[in-house]
Amino acid sequence: MPYLNYGDRELNFKIVYFGPGMSGKTTNLIHVHRNLQENIRGKMITLDTAEERTLFFDFLPLDLGRVSGFFLRFNLYTVPGQIQYEASRQLILDGADGVVFVADSQPQMLERNLASFEGMVLNLESYGKDIAKYPLVLQYNKRDCENPISVGTIERELNIPSHIPVFESVASEGVGVMDTIHRICTNVVRDFRL
Amino acid sequence: MQLTTNNSRPILDELLEKSGAMTALLISKEGYNISEAGDTGYLNTTALAALVAGMFSATREVATLVGEKQFSILLQQGENRHIHIGLIKDSVMMVLIFQDQQRIGKVRHEAQKAGERLVDLMNRGESPQTQQQAVQTPEFKEYALHLIDMIFNKNG
Numbered sequence: 001m002p003y004l005n006y007g008d009r010e011l012n013f014k015i016v017y018f019g020p021g022m023s024g025k026t027t028n029l030i031h032v033h034r035n036l037q038e039n040i041r042g043k044m045i046t047l048d049t050a051e052e053r054t055l056f057f058d059f060l061p062l063d064l065g066r067v068s069g070f071f072l073r074f075n076l077y078t079v080p081g082q083i084q085y086e087a088s089r090q091l092i093l094d095g096a097d098g099v100v101f102v103a104d105s106q107p108q109m110l111e112r113n114l115a116s117f118e119g120m121v122l123n124l125e126s127y128g129k130d131i132a133k134y135p136l137v138l139q140y141n142k143r144d145c146e147n148p149i150s151v152g153t154i155e156r157e158l159n160i161p162s163h164i165p166v167f168e169s170v171a172s173e174g175v176g177v178m179d180t181i182h183r184i185c186t187n188v189v190r191d192f193r194l
Numbered sequence: 195m196q197l198t199t200n201n202s203r204p205i206l207d208e209l210l211e212k213s214g215a216m217t218a219l220l221i222s223k224e225g226y227n228i229s230e231a232g233d234t235g236y237l238n239t240t241a242l243a244a245l246v247a248g249m250f251s252a253t254r255e256v257a258t259l260v261g262e263k264q265f266s267i268l269l270q271q272g273e274n275r276h277i278h279i280g281l282i283k284d285s286v287m288m289v290l291i292f293q294d295q296q297r298i299g300k301v302r303h304e305a306q307k308a309g310e311r312l313v314d315l316m317n318r319g320e321s322p323q324t325q326q327q328a329v330q331t332p333e334f335k336e337y338a339l340h341l342i343d344m345i346f347n348k349n350g
Contacts, residue, residue: 003226006325007198012226040345045241056252059225059244064345067338070329075225075244091251095224182346189338194326 002097002192010071013188014095015181018120019102020112021053021081024141027171028102029060029076032181035174040064056080057092074185081116093123098135098188100180102171105140105148113154132161135187139180144170195318197286199229205311206231213304215278215292220312221246223285242289246279250287267302271295280305282312 003012017025026046033044042061058078065072077096079089093099101120103113121131138160140151151166165183169176195201197220206218210232219239220228225247227239250268257265264284270277278290278301288309292301328334 003222003224004325004329005198005226005228006196007200007229009325011329012224014224036345042240043238045245056248059241061240061244064341067341068328068334070325070334072338072341077244087255088252091248091255094251178346182342185342185346186339189335189342194330 001095001194002188003095004194008071009069010073011067012073012075013097013185013192014075014077015098015100015184015188016093016096017076017078017100017102018089018093018116019079019081019141020104020109020116021083023081023102023104023109023113023116024169024171025078025081025102026058028100028139028141028169028177028180029058029078031171031174031177032062032076033060035178036062053080053082056088074188076181083115086119089119090123090126093120094127096124097192098137098184099124100137100139100184102139102141103154105142106145107147107149110149110153110157114157117154117158117160131164135184135191136164137180137184137187138164138166139169139176140166141169141171141176143168143175144173195316197228197312197316201315202229202312203231205308205315209290209304209308213290213292213301214294214297215290215301216275217289217291219243219289220282221287221289223247223250223287228286237291246287246289250279250281269298278302278305280309282309283316286312286316288312 017028019025033041040062045059047056060076062074077092079092101117124131151168167176167180171177202220210218217232217234219230221243222228225244227243230239253265253268266281268279275291275293276295280288282288290301290305
């Protein structure tokens with residue numbers, strides 16, 4: 001549920017980028033940050049380790065502007081993808097209004113994609129969310145790798161509802177990144193109720 | 195009742211005056227900034243809200259690991275500035291930034307009293323319905339979607 005600040009007339013949404021380690025979640029946020037005007041993007045915060053892997057989360061606030069007298073804000077978070085940070089992932093998903101699952105298209109990463117997606121579904125269920133009715137976008141990243149898995153593989157393997165939007169991306173070059181965020185923001189606004 | 199800038203600001207102002215702290219903020223557990231008072235010019239309050247909420251969530255898990263439900267107060271001690279964070283009704287964090295370390299007792303005491311007043315406020319009545327209804331109309335959603343299309347198509 002978005003947070004409506006009555007005093008300041010702000011409507012705040014939380015979007016989380018989820019996925020296995022090194023799949024490109026932070027790279028998505030960096031590209032979004034680079035491509036938006038300064039009056040829209042806030043300061044990006046990254047909590048990473050010496051190896052530049054996300055330790056707790058990345059955070060990027062976006063101020064889209066005013067709608068009927070209300071400020072429309074989206075706060076983007078990433079989760080740490082590595083297996084050992086399960087507790088952090090669950091905490092960051094709390095209160096999320098929508099999720100982008102960033103999958104790694106390299107064939108050797110399929111198993112980790114599947115495990116991460118299943119983990120996300122369990123975490124969302126623990127907050128009472130049903131992915132069949134929840135704003136979720138699936139992004140197949142690293143499409144420029146050798147022998148990328150075919151689009152549709154993850155959905156087939158896990159029986160994911162077919163209405164979930166799917167995008168192909170090369171986040172390191174910005175391909176597909178803005179289409180992905182455009183769609184998740186759209187679906188979050190379409191679906192929200194207070 | 196939901197805490198807002200309007201209804202909580204007098205309590206925060208009084209808290210700053212009595213405790214001698216320089217900045218007070220109320221932050222929701224989802225990481226949103228509810229209200230602020232005092233000097234905030236030196237602070238990125240949006241980033242602070244997200245980080246404090248994350249820190250408090252992590253601390254709750256640490257508490258569970260040692261057999262506690264929650265640590266209700268966090269104190270961060272720096273060289274010149276210190277942060278006192280108190281949890282209010284399991285959903286809001288009150289952050290106080292102060293400079294004089296000798297005042298920690300006073301800060302803690304005044305924070306406790308202000309926290310009780312904020313709980314009273316939260317327990318009183320219902321949240322205003324008018325604004326909730328205003329953002330849930332088809333027109334509001336249509337305008338919001340149009341804005342999203344404009345921003346992301348232009349920058350896509």
